[in-house]
Amino acid sequence: MSAVIRIVECPSNSITVHRKGYQPPRTVWRLPDEEIRFTRPVRLLTMQRLALFDLDNTLVDRSEAFRRWAVEFCADRELPDDALAWLIATDQDGAVPRNWFFGEVTERFGLAASVDETWRQYRRRMPELVSCPQEVLASLTLLRDDGWTVAIVTNGQADNQLGKIRRTGLDRCVDAWAVSGELGIRKPAREILEAAARGCGLDLSGGGWAIGDSPVLDVEGGRAAGLATLWVSRGKDWPAELAPPNRTVTDVVAAVRVLRGEASAEGHPDQPPAAGVSGLTTVRRVVSESPRTPRGS
Missing domain, CATH: 3.40.50.1000 (HAD superfamily/HAD-like)
Known part of the structure; x- marks a missing residue:
């Protein structure tokens, strides 16, 4: 959604525009003096929601669900005391590929089940543990x-x-x-x-x-x-x-x-306007990026 507006006068630090359906022109935004540098049509964008x-x-909370899974996994297989910390560290908060992760798990603990079967069991259990x-x-x-x-x-x-x-x-x-x-x-x-x-x-x-x-x-x-x-x-x-x-x-x-x-x-300073609202940030960006802006020439 967009609307074309034309800046028709810039008294003080305000912008007055003609916009279709609005008569007479009216001041709709106020900007610092240095932001108002020329008069020209601009397109004002409105972000969809x-x-x-x-x-x-x-x-x-995936991290907590994984920790609960790891506790069960260690208990069911009677793994050594350091197994839980190793599983959590190796998981890297879910950042590593699961096939690699379960390959490492199978090798470290000498599991009888295949990598694919252990991974399948994990996928069945995790949705039950997530909140x-x-x-x-x-x-x-x-x-x-x-x-x-x-x-x-x-x-x-x-x-x-x-x-x-x-x-x-x-x-x-x-x-x-x-x-x-x-x-x-x-x-x-x-x-x-x-x-x-x-x-x-x-x-x-x-x-x-x-x-x-x-x-x-x-x-x-x-x-x-x-x-x-x-x-x-x-x-x-x-x-x-x-x-x-x-x-x-x-x-x-x-x-x-x-x-x-x-x-x-x-x-940061280049934050976009809130969705659905014709934002002051957008006006500043359109004005400041225009090739007709004298500043920086």
């Missing part, structure tokens, strides 16, 4: 009630990830999901984000937000797809070598509050 959420360690706090489900419901379209984008095997979505009740709180094991596409590829948007009857050309805990998969992937990004930090520091996200929060409930405009969050 699309929120693409990561699943593991964003909507659900989604009630406040997260309630937040997603409020977000959709506000007119947002919500989808889940997750890497992982279909049986495991779909089991988590359905057993936690998330399937009743979102409009669609895209699971890499079903699609054969993994984050951070743009295509899996596009698939999630299509599942909602939308496309990425209208913009939206990518929300998740992974700096690379969620934030870098979302930014590359042209989305605004909201990082769920879980108390961690942002990697210094990466460009920062548009917003940072500690958990997904806070992320929803930011999207709904109820709370502020850490961010």
Whole structure:
């Protein structure tokens, strides 16, 4: 959605515009004097209300579910005392490929079961151990009630990830999901984000937000797809070598509050405007990037 506006006068630090359907012209924004440098038509973009959420360690507590699985796994097989710490360290919070992980597990503990069978048992059990706090489900419901379209984008095997979505009740709180094991596409590829948007009857050309805990998969992937990004930090520091996200929060409930405009969050100066609102940031960007801007010439 967009509207073409024409700046017709710039008294003091205000912008007065002619806009179709509005007569007479009226002042609609106030900007610092230095931001107003010329009079010309500009296109004001409005971002669609699309929120693409990561699943593991964003909507659900995957780390705690894995720890519980590892405790059971060690107890059932009477593994040595250091096995639990080794499993948690080797898992790397789910960052390593599962076939590699279970290959390492099978070799270290000399398991009789095959790698594939141990991995299958894991995928059957994990959805039973994962939890989604009630406040997260309630937040997603409020977000959709506000007119947002919500989808889940997750890497992982279909049986495991779909089991988590359905057993936690998330399937009743979102409009669609895209699971890499079903699609054969993994984050951070743009295509899996596009698939999630299509599942909602939308496309990425209208913009939206990518929300998740992974700096690379969620934030870098979302930014590359042209989305605004909201990082769920879980108390961690942002990697210094990466460009920062548009917003940072500690958990997904806070992320929803930011999207709904109820709370502020850490961010950088080029934050996009809130979805659905013609934003002051957009005006500044259009003005400052114009080739007719005298500053810096």
